[in-house]
Structure formats: C-alpha cells, structure tokens
Amino acid sequence: MTIYNEIITLLETAVKTVAADFKEKPFVWSSDKFFLTLPSNEKFGDYASNIAFFGAAFYGKSPRDLAKLIVDKLPRDKDLLEKVEVAGNGFINFFVAKKRVYEELKEILTTQNKYGQTAAGKGKNIQIEFVSANPTGPLHVGHGRGAATGDTLARIFNALGYTVQKEYYVNNIGNQMNILGRSVQARFAGKDIPDDGYKGDYIREIAEQIAADGRQMADENAFREYAIDTILGWIKKDLADFGVVFDNWFFENTLYEGKDLKKEITDTLNREYPTKTYEEDGAVFVKTTDFGDDKDRVIFRADGRPTYFASDIAYMINKFTGRKSPLDQVINIWGADHHGYVPRMEAVASMLAYKEKLKIILYQLVSLKRGKETVQMSTRSGEFVTLRQVLDEVGKDACRFFFLMRSPDSALDFDLELAKKHSSDNPVYYVQYAHARICSVFKEAVKNSLMLDAGSSKTETLNLLQEPEEMQLIKKLANFSKILADCARTYDPHWLTIYLQEVATVFHNFYTRHRIVTDNRELSLARLELIKATSIVLKDGLDLLGISAPSKM
C-alpha cells in the first residue's frame, strides 16, 4: 500500500473511534472527505489533512479540539509516522518516518516498471471513444488534442487495473460523405468542385491516385468509398505515428444493416413509458426536454431519412446493450465546439438509465501559433494545419506533451517555435533531460565498477541516504500512484505532466548539490539506487503520456 493510503487508513480508524465516542450524535463521515493534501511548505509535514474541519460544527467543537481528539485516537505506527501534529486552526500534519521512506524506495526498485500501478479498477470495463473525426479530410491539430487526451487516459486507467477499450466511431454514411465522393469525382473529371464540396489539396491527391492506379470508377459511390478508405488510411497512419492505436473502429453504416432503426430506437426508448418519442409533421422527435435539453430533437425527418442524432442514439444503445462484455463506463472525448450536443446525449442516456455510466469530456480548442502569429484553421475552406504537419515539424514527444500540459478546460495556445526549441524553456526536454542525465551517470558508474543488482538493494545501503534533497526526492517519487489516481478521478491527464516536471526539478536539484559517483563506494551505490528509482518513475510516467524517455540527448 502507498504511504498516502496507509495514512488514510489510520485516519479512518481514528475518526470512526471518535464518532463512536459521541454515541448520541452519530456524525456520518463520508469517506470521500478522507483526503490528504501535499503541503507546499515542508513545515506542514509530508501530508496534511483537513478532516477535523468537517465534523467540528456538528460536534460543537473547534476544529483544533476535534483534530486533537482524532490524533489521540490515531493508531501509533512508529515505522510509518515519525510525528503527527495539530497545527493552524485544525490541520493534522503528518511527518513520514525515514524508515518508511526507505521502504518505499525499495518498493520502487523491486516492482520496477509496475510501480504506481494498482488494482483499483479490477474487473471494471471502460470504453473511451475519442477522435472519431469524419473521414472527409486529414486530422487537424484539434483532433490531436483529443487523441492525446483519450490515449493517455486509456493508458492511465489501464495502469490502475481497468480493462480499457479505445474506440473510434466512423461516420461513413450520410450527406457529407456523398459530398466527399462528388468532390473527388469532380476533381478526377477535371471539373469544378461543387460550392459545398471539399476543396483541399488532398482531394486532388486522391483523384490523382485513382488516375495513377488506372482504376475503373463505376459511379459517385465508388469515388466515395475510395475516398473514405484512403482518408481512413491517412488517419490511421497519423494516429499510429502519434502513438495512438485503437482497439475498435466502429462504422456507422453497421448500425443500419438489416435493421429497422426507427423501430429499434423508439421501442428501446419507450420500453418503460411510451412517452419518450412522438411524431409531429411526419417527423419523429425525441422528448429530450424532459431531461434538461432546450428543445426536442428530430431523429427521423418527414421523408423518413434519419438525422445524425438517430445514429448517435443507436450507437449509444449499442454501446450499453450490444457489447459482449458490458461496459461499466463509457467516456466520450469531444472538442468544445460540440458542447451543444451534450444535453441531448445526456438526455438519451438518462432515458436509457445509463446517465451515471456516461462521461463526456470536452476539451477546449487549440490555437496554433508560430511566434506571435496565430494560424487559422477550418476544415471546409481547406486551409488548416494538419496533425501530420505539426508532427513532422515538432515531433511526437513535444506534440503530445504540449497537448497534455493543460487541463482540457483551458484553451490551448500551441507555440510551434517553443515546441521545437531545444532549451530549458521547453518543458518536454526538461523532463526528458532528467532521464538522460541519469542514464549518463550510470555509464560513469560502470567505468568506476559500480553496478547495481536489480531488485536486491539492501536496507543498510539505502539508510545512507540522509541528505534533505535525497529524502525530498524519494517522497516525491512516492506520490506517483496518487497522481495517477487523481488523473483518473478528474479525467484529466495534465496532473501527470505537472508531476513529472516536479520530479525532474527535485532530481536536478539533488544532482547539482550532490555527487553520485564518489570514492565512497557504499554511498555511491545508495545514490545509484535512488536515481535508478527516479528513472523508473520518469520512464513510467513518460510512457503513460506516450512520450519517449531517451537515454542520451
């Protein structure tokens, strides 16, 4: 168990004991209130709890007095905690015993690349659907942010024991696809592309490819299918080069195969109460206003053709009822420009009684900068910056890191110049450099015949680590697992990018102040163990972000 969780367990015991002492006033301590913060000021200890503030008013005591009661009931564990203090108005500050800190270091060295992983999500199935861009053109930078977010969340949930499935929903039917087909056909025939058509250079590219292949194209449909296949190929290649591989590609047209979708949707929605859909002017509406939407939505037009919303409902029904292993949670990652769609999708989820299982993450838009100049992006006009262009220019590592550096809620300014810079103001290189530095020290160590036996570090050796910078570094590494849990709880991977920068800072600081390879053989070995553990956490963290951990820079 992590230090963090061990302290929580102790706190929980203490709080329950205190509550039992107030039999006539049984205050319900909700377990989600048992949290510890990581104080910025070290005089507040390694972990701090504000638990005493919650029951204070209820018991008519000051938080400080309640905190004292809790601390009195706290099981003593000298091997875990060196000191517990009540401070300020009622904070409980925990100072971790050195012995426990060394144990944690040993734990990292023993578990190696499994360190930080937990079984929190064991037996739970999560599906993350992301990117899902229409195959009407190459992916642009905005899709890159969705791809990085979804893929990294998938990796993190996986590390926490969940079974994760990554899915891409392909809109391969409908009007836009027909327009795509006609656009390619027109280009192929050397005619003007229709006004509502796609005009990007890639349309010409597809047309030229058809010509070069000497392919026979029967009709507009043939052009459409060819274009979709080609573009999907590009998308897959771009994603692969971006480090993203989907488990499942779900095609919209399969929703319609051999089915009467109108019947299926209305029957499913109206299973319990036949009030969820209605007809008006020949069209079929879903009564999403019953669940907070602004207006009811059409799913089948008067002429019988389905809207996109019909497909989306059918797709949702498929996710929740049509899969081999039932999904415990379905996560959708959308660009913020789709936010207007959230209420209607949540309304349908509510009708199906799956609201609790659906999580929609919106990420704000990306604006690309080159120096001070902002690059405008628009798919329709054909003038946009593709993910491919950015990948080619700044590389996968910088690209992913930049996308993951900010909370999805914040609009992202992506500075191409900064991402390319090989200097300290580029945070990607800062973190990677810490890893490379460690690898470099190990080369030096080998020259001095200093070698570590993997996983066989001795406690008496680790005990030699007494410097504040050394303790600080181990303690920082010990929070890796908590950070991953935070990312999962908030569906936000940016905590990890911040954390890795902090690990790098603490390491660089240690490195500058203390030599690792010295004449003192035992101390050198102890420090090598420490930086070995550091490199493990850095490497694992970067892996979760889909970023390489170079051994040389």
Place this chain on the structure above:
RNA sequence: GCCCCCGUAGCUCAGUUGGAUAGAGCGGCGGUUUCCUAAACCGAAGAUCACAGGUUCGACUCCUGUCGGGGGCGCCA
C-alpha cells in the same frame, strides 16, 4: 437572445472534491562549471487572484450579477 470554457506576476500558465504565508517556467536582475550532460542549479525582485455582491468558521475555488476574451446554438454533418 440562449448555452459552454476562460480571466491569477511583464508573458505563458499551475493552484484536483472550499482550507494554512496563492506556486512554476519564461523574460529581466545577481550568482554557480579543476568533478557524473550548464538542455542544469541557486538567490532576490515581481499578484487588489477581472470587478461587485452573497453563502461559509474559512472563497482563487461555490452562488448571483457586470465587464472582457474564445467557442457553440439547423428536420447541416
């Protein structure tokens, strides 16, 4: 008109379910290399947390309103 996101140091941003003295990086200033990568480290300077109310023992955080920036609102996809 309605909806969503944002407004924190000169600049770019952290600040996770409300908690202690609001933190980094960059830029600027001053230092650090006989020694494992200076793509690094240290120090001082720099903030009316957009503004005004409210809730609370406690608000950058929650609520209401105003202002400013961005995005979105179709029987389009």
